[in-house]
Amino acid sequence: MASFPVINLEKLNGDERGAVMEQINDACENWGFFEVVEHGIAPEFMEKVERLTKEHYRKCMEQRFNEMVASKGLEAVQSEIDDLDWESTFFLRHLPVSNISEIPDLDQEYKDVMREFAAKLEQLAEELLDLLCENLGLEKGYLKKAFHGSKGPTFGTKVSNYPPCPKPDLIKGLRAHTDAGGIILLFQDDKVSGLQLLKDSEWVDVPPMRHSIVINIGDQLEVITNGKYKSVMHRVIAQTDGTRMSLASFYNPGSDAVIYPAPALVDKEEQLYPKFVFEDYMKLYAGVKFQAKEPRFEAFKNLDATSTVATA
Template sequence: MASFPVINMEKLNGEERAATMEMIKDACENWGFFELVKHGISPEFMDTVERLTKEHYRKCMEQRFKEMVASRGVEAVQSEINDLDWESTFFLRHLPISNIAEVPDLEEQYRNVMKEFAAQLEKLAEYLLDLLCENLGIDKGYLKKAFYGSKGPTFGTKVSNYPPCPKPELIKGLRAHTDAGGIILLFQDDKVSGLQLLKDSEWIDVPPMRHSIVINLGDQLEVITNGKYKSVMHRVIAQTDGNRMSVASFYNPGSDAVICPALELVEKENKELYPKFVFEDYMKLYAGLKFQAKEPRFEALKGHAKNN
């Protein structure tokens, strides 16, 4: 098995740029995932994000999670549970309008740190989208524009903790799925693993690395690239010990953005492999079908486009 792609972004500024771009291209085409190091967000700042996220979980969420588990009688289950994810989460919205001031229980320092983290991740996402444009041979800025809609992209963060689980063989941390949106930037725990992706019918661990950002591609990039890049099934395995932190930020199209394969890429293939649709319509469909294969979602929207 080829080793998981790790990209040192500093190498984009020197003579190793071409080789690094080739690594990104290969990761997008064959993995749907890659890990960034030296990405420009300072290690000290990332340590602060991690410390405050873990403190917030202990103070505000741990007890609630334990109560939920007790109420579901999870300790006593004997067979696999398919309708529960072993995770404790909350969501922050950054774009088009931030809700970070309204989210309850967040201490002021944590609020400010997450706001700053989101601003740095947004910049990184847009830089990455331009690198993808370069690799695809389409105009710089094309992907950002495709995501724009009338109010700009949507950007939000799902903050998760995966507490120790008494029966990891029966309960998934997070069931297998592809991500619906655009490009996902994940800051994950470097001590407790659990994230896996499906490659060539095998589940592969995404290695926890200190201060790295894991990138994966969502369904919308698969559509816009006309299938050149694919979104990939991934899951989180629950663990018996350790509490895994995951801060996943989703840079997605605006709700009214019209998504379709890029014309230049359709012309190269001589075939349009995906339908044209409004992102919001895709999300409505995804809401009920998240843990199923993506292909029927694309198929359903073919009919949808014709009916509109």
């Protein structure tokens, strides 16, 4: 098995740019995931985000999680649980309008830090999208524009903690799925592992690395690239020791953005994916998140076919 792709973004500024761009392209085509280091977000700032996130979990969420486990009798389960994830989460929306001020229990310092973190990640997401454009032969800004809709992209962070689990063989931290959206930027715990992706029918660990950010491709980028870049199944394995922190930030199309393969990428090939409105895709995804992605695309192909017939 080839080793998991770790990419030093600082090297884009020197003689190694061509090699780094090739690394990024290979990761997008063959892994659907890669890890970036030297990405421009200061290590001290990331440590602050991590400290405040872990403090907030201990102070405000740990007891609630333990009560949920007790009420469902999860510590004593004897058979595999397939309708529940062993995670404690809340969601921060950044774009088009932030909801950070409305989230209960967040102290002012944490709110301020998460706003700043979101701004840095938004910038990084847009830089990465332009690197993908360059590799794909699309004009600079194409992917950002494709995500724009009428109000700009949607962007939010799922803040998760995965506490120690007594039965990790029976309860997943997070069940296997592909991400519905655009490009995902993950700041994960560097001490407690658990994230795995499916490559060549095998589950591969995504290595926890200090101060790195894990990038993965969502379903919408698969559609826009006409399958050149693919979203891949991934999951979180619960651990018996340690609480794993995970901050997954989703840079997604706006709700009314119309998503379809980039014409420049289907000139000489068959268009493999349908055209749809992102919000419609999300409504479908909500009910089938933990199932294969292909039937989701097929459902919209069939819709596309019937609407074409109706207007013919």
